[in-house]
Amino acid sequence: MIDAASHDRIFRILSDLSAVPPQEIKVDDRLREDLGLDSVSSMELVSMLSEEFGIDIELEEAVQITTVSALLALADRRIAHA
Amino acid sequence: MHLPPPEPAELQGLPLDPRGPSTLLAALCTPAGEAEPWLTTGPATALRIWSRAELHAQARRWRRALVGVGVRPGDRVALWLPNDERFVAAFFGAHLAGAAAVPLSWPVSLVDGARKVDALRPLFDVAAVSAVVTDAMFDTAALGAAAGAPVLTEPAASGAGGDVDPAAEAVALVQFTSGSLGRPRGAEITQRALTTCVRSMVQAMSLGPADRGVSWLPLFHDMGLVGGLLCPLWAGFPLHLMTPGEFLLHPERWVRRFAEVGGTVAAAPDFAWRLASRRVRSVGGSLSAWRIGLDGAEPVHRGTLDGFQARFAPDGLPAGVVRPAYGLAENTLAVAIYDPARPAEDHVGHLRRVPSCGAPVPGVEVRVTGEGGVVGVGEEGAIEVRSGSLMRGYFRDEAETAAALVGGWLRTGDLGVVSGGQLYVTGRAKELLIQNGSKFHPYDLERAAADAVDAAMAGAAAFSVPGEEGERLVLAVEVPPAFDGDPVRRVRAAVLDALGVRLDVVLPVAPGSLPRTTSGKVRRRDAAVALAEHVHG
Numbered sequence: 001m002i003d004a005a006s007h008d009r010i011f012r013i014l015s016d017l018s019a020v021p022p023q024e025i026k027v028d029d030r031l032r033e034d035l036g037l038d039s040v041s042s043m044e045l046v047s048m049l050s051e052e053f054g055i056d057i058e059l060e061e062a063v064q065i066t067t068v069s070a071l072l073a074l075a076d077r078r079i080a081h082a
Numbered sequence: 083m084h085l086p087p088p089e090p091a092e093l094q095g096l097p098l099d100p101r102g103p104s105t106l107l108a109a110l111c112t113p114a115g116e117a118e119p120w121l122t123t124g125p126a127t128a129l130r131i132w133s134r135a136e137l138h139a140q141a142r143r144w145r146r147a148l149v150g151v152g153v154r155p156g157d158r159v160a161l162w163l164p165n166d167e168r169f170v171a172a173f174f175g176a177h178l179a180g181a182a183a184v185p186l187s188w189p190v191s192l193v194d195g196a197r198k199v200d201a202l203r204p205l206f207d208v209a210a211v212s213a214v215v216t217d218a219m220f221d222t223a224a225l226g227a228a229a230g231a232p233v234l235t236e237p238a239a240s241g242a243g244g245d246v247d248p249a250a251e252a253v254a255l256v257q258f259t260s261g262s263l264g265r266p267r268g269a270e271i272t273q274r275a276l277t278t279c280v281r282s283m284v285q286a287m288s289l290g291p292a293d294r295g296v297s298w299l300p301l302f303h304d305m306g307l308v309g310g311l312l313c314p315l316w317a318g319f320p321l322h323l324m325t326p327g328e329f330l331l332h333p334e335r336w337v338r339r340f341a342e343v344g345g346t347v348a349a350a351p352d353f354a355w356r357l358a359s360r361r362v363r364s365v366g367g368s369l370s371a372w373r374i375g376l377d378g379a380e381p382v383h384r385g386t387l388d389g390f391q392a393r394f395a396p397d398g399l400p401a402g403v404v405r406p407a408y409g410l411a412e413n414t415l416a417v418a419i420y421d422p423a424r425p426a427e428d429h430v431g432h433l434r435r436v437p438s439c440g441a442p443v444p445g446v447e448v449r450v451t452g453e454g455g456v457v458g459v460g461e462e463g464a465i466e467v468r469s470g471s472l473m474r475g476y477f478r479d480e481a482e483t484a485a486a487l488v489g490g491w492l493r494t495g496d497l498g499v500v501s502g503g504q505l506y507v508t509g510r511a512k513e514l515l516i517q518n519g520s521k522f523h524p525y526d527l528e529r530a531a532a533d534a535v536d537a538a539m540a541g542a543a544a545f546s547v548p549g550e551e552g553e554r555l556v557l558a559v560e561v562p563p564a565f566d567g568d569p570v571r572r573v574r575a576a577v578l579d580a581l582g583v584r585l586d587v588v589l590p591v592a593p594g595s596l597p598r599t600t601s602g603k604v605r606r607r608d609a610a611v612a613l614a615e616h617v618h619g
Contacts, residue, residue: 032575032578032579033575033578033579034571034575036571036574036575036578036584036585037584038517038518038578038582038583038584039190039191039582040330040353040518040584041584043190043327043330043331044330044357044361046331047330047331047332047333047361048361050331051361051363057331058125058331059125059325059327059328059331062327062331063190063191063192063193063327064193066193
């Protein structure tokens, strides 16, 4: 699992882009339906995550991310064991 | 005593320079330097390099495949392809068959392909294409059924056989845009108009073999196709072509590519210049070769221009690179481009500060009209354009064509002011909404919102207001008292789902509270004024 600090950083990015307060964002929220992110802002989300943690995420991987849990799973795979 | 009549709001571009290749196909086939690298495609991690001779050979193979499935001169060929050499080769393959290219919007994400095929149906219903060229990753049977035409995913093994030399008046391109009630309509651009527009843009920006283009703009859009691809081809300079997806995910790669290859010219919508200013951390070299960055396709904000210049000045970006440009598919592309050598003050309108779009490009005339004809300088009115690059009309749509082309002038649907020899684009008479370079008709958003609150006939008004960070899209909707749920969330989700548009503000209001005309239509502009304080509050 990613550590609490990383978890907080991800939720802060989500909150910055969606204008939903971090404490109101739930793990099972969908980026589009629940957080109101369109395709451009979803892409920016993944892009910001990749920069924040210095990981390289390719387009094919990025477009599969449609939920907060998928985003956390990606972070878990790529950050925790890096 | 009579005051002298005001100077009329009319502008004329310089005469067109007749030198250079006579057509775009001639530019593709120019023997000098044809084997040298011209087009670079693919992700930064796996670049592919193409010469004009290779692309020409590939185009001939597409021509053979298209003729093989029955495409004849005067037909239309749909191109549904990624942003790389495949699009370029098939585009010219269609021309070599004497057909017009019909570029279709290629999605950033390939997830949910069946729905993306479905979304093309309204356009196929209008376009009557004879073939579709696409990538094999979609369900080609479903695509063929939607298009009512054969689908090709591979060119022929050889390009043997005769190429057509298209007539100057043959249609080269049908560029689809959103019409009234959101119905697609295709601007028909002839070979002559296409070449004229490219010639004009190249002259306006003094583009030549020493330039280097770096573009991520979609080739299915006029700015990416005509400005991004065809100007470099015609002027004879290399192009580094990226994809919109790569730019959105890695804005840094676009700017870094400029430093890497000594890029000199690019175009992008306003949002993209802001995104790059915000997101690029390091450039990895010098941007001192960069000459021109056109900001167009969306309202241009002073803060965007200044923000990009300030952010990258320490990286060697020369002053005055990013500049406003105005164009539209109905004029093939460019109408006016700002020239920093002829500086102009911003126009201060009632809603925003508007930077100048400069003078008309060569061969283009602009005038601003009101109810009594051409207005005086400094007065706001409707922008009209006359040039050798105007569309022939909207494909098979006499009513829309007659409304747009009147006495040889194009009614752009945009509002503007002429002052000091410069054009200022102050608003959109057509009320089109723009987000991230894509245009939407407010009607479509309003209907999706009304459905979302379970009241198909509910009043709604979609409009945009200028914000700190570009335009803010607002939708006010009358929510029936019986509606159960969170209307803001439901409306936002429904509009995103139906149109891919992200609303910045959703305002639920009481039934009957939006201002209406006597015939009961919601008055968007009045609603925008009445609700302005809620948008900012």
